[in-house]
Amino acid sequence: MSFFNHSAYRNCDGVIIMEARFEDPDVVELAASDLPIVVLDHVFSGCVSVMTDNVQSMVEIIHYIASKGHRKIAFIHGQENGFITQKRIEGFYKGCMELGIRIPAEYIVKGKYHDPGASAAATRQLLSLPEPPTCIIYPDDYSYLGGLRVFEKRGLTVPDDISAVGFDGIDLASNLRPQLATYRQDAQVIGKQAVIKLIEQIDGPMKKHGEQVFVKGSLQPGHSVGQIG
Template identity: 50%
Template sequence: MYYKTTKTYSGRSKNRERRKRMVTIKDISKRCNVSPATVSKALNGYEDISKETIELVKRTAQEMHYMPNAAARQLKTNISHNIGVLFVDDTMCGLTHEYFSAILNSTKEEAERLGYDITFISQNIGGEKISFAEHCRYRKCDGVVIASVDFYNPGVVELMRSDIPTVTIDFAADNLNCVMSDNVDGTYSLVNYLAGKGHRKIAFIHGEHTSVTEKRMLGFYRGCEQNGIEVPEEYVIKAVYHDPKSSAKATEYLMQLDDPPTAIMYPDDFSYIGGMNQLERMGLSIPDDVSVTGYDGITLSEVLRPKLTTYYQDAKAIGRESARRLVDVIENPKTSIPEKIMVTGRLIEGKSVKQI
């Protein structure tokens, strides 16, 4: 019994050792009975060999669990296949921010599909303060996606002006690729919807002063103008994105006006929670006493009661396009042209708006 147990253990050890040894192109060439050069061509997309040989090599590589040598590939192509992501959320929600987490998850999935890893970029490494650009170079990032930051921050400006390929989300910069949600259309669509329900007294709670806010303000005023709606100054009030507390205060202010609005547009679905709770504390019912709309179309808007009318931003499409554009710049630097890609969303009708 002892001898058999020892023998079995030894056999398993040998199998583990075999699995630890990296499979090489030469191993595949021997199995397929072709040259290493042919294997290399088949694995790297060359078309001067037969389709049958390409299929044989790829199938064999998969069966043998072949993994390309990342260091060797980097020396040959000067590409590390590592993408940086700069994501700084002022409300300190991090990846619990459903809208941006959906964007970043989609960016990650598409990057991985294209053969790239993701590294989060910051200004701190082991307690040492460095710039965003320095961190990108330290991690050998081929490029970086920038989302939810202060784009006027000197460190962010330095990164955008550096030689590191960059794609920005919801911010247009000269000579850079950017992927943007159509924020003008979003607020415009919501105003049109409210006007169609008979509302003439529409208040707008917006977020901090950013390029996103500027575009949403444009859509709001454009929608009001085209529907012949006059907007008192006190109906447009600043709060903070993804912050229920500031939206609660703004709601209290609006509903205590001598002539309160019949409808309130909130900066995002999550912030609306603050407004909803404040209206409840004031003994007001949605939508009987006041109608409301959100923004983003996150899962939360589906479960709130009454179901929230909101504008859905296609976070998955934004993340996917961001990864695609960045990889194109990395792999085709001489032919890639900076583009501004607009991703449209759609209005989702709930039960939070009353016909008046």
């Protein structure tokens, strides 16, 4: 039974789509249906989307790293076809351009979200460059664990030898030593906005439309970005 048919069978008034394989035909069918829909961290035409402001968050991260003297900044990103990834890459370049930082193409490496193994491979690739970066931004806090293992195997200490930044702001980041610098997504506000927007569609006469709601997060400096220069 497809997601749409299951929702209809259960007499759902509306659906919030999150943590899904957004390219899945069942998900695409559900998003294109007449049901009130809110999508988290993705954009479907005609649907309300709620997400962190991923462009601005990356700009803030770049400015913070640069304030510590770093100019060789690498970014291991998530899946290339994802809307969130595209926006974070956009924000990465925007922040670098604002500060006049030129980033070589080899500093942008594909990884996967929530996959320490993929981040470990990407970290080894970056550290093997003739001019390796002094700071690496990871797709998320959990993925950073893969990079940390590589650092330890190579005898590198964070932040004395290499600096790192995560994303999400989960409890793991604050419990690591040194504490991981990260960008905390405000999950409570994102969830609240998703429910509000869904109820507005259910209760109101309005038809589905492509509104995008951006929720501001906050930079958590931690202690994983060292001062250089």
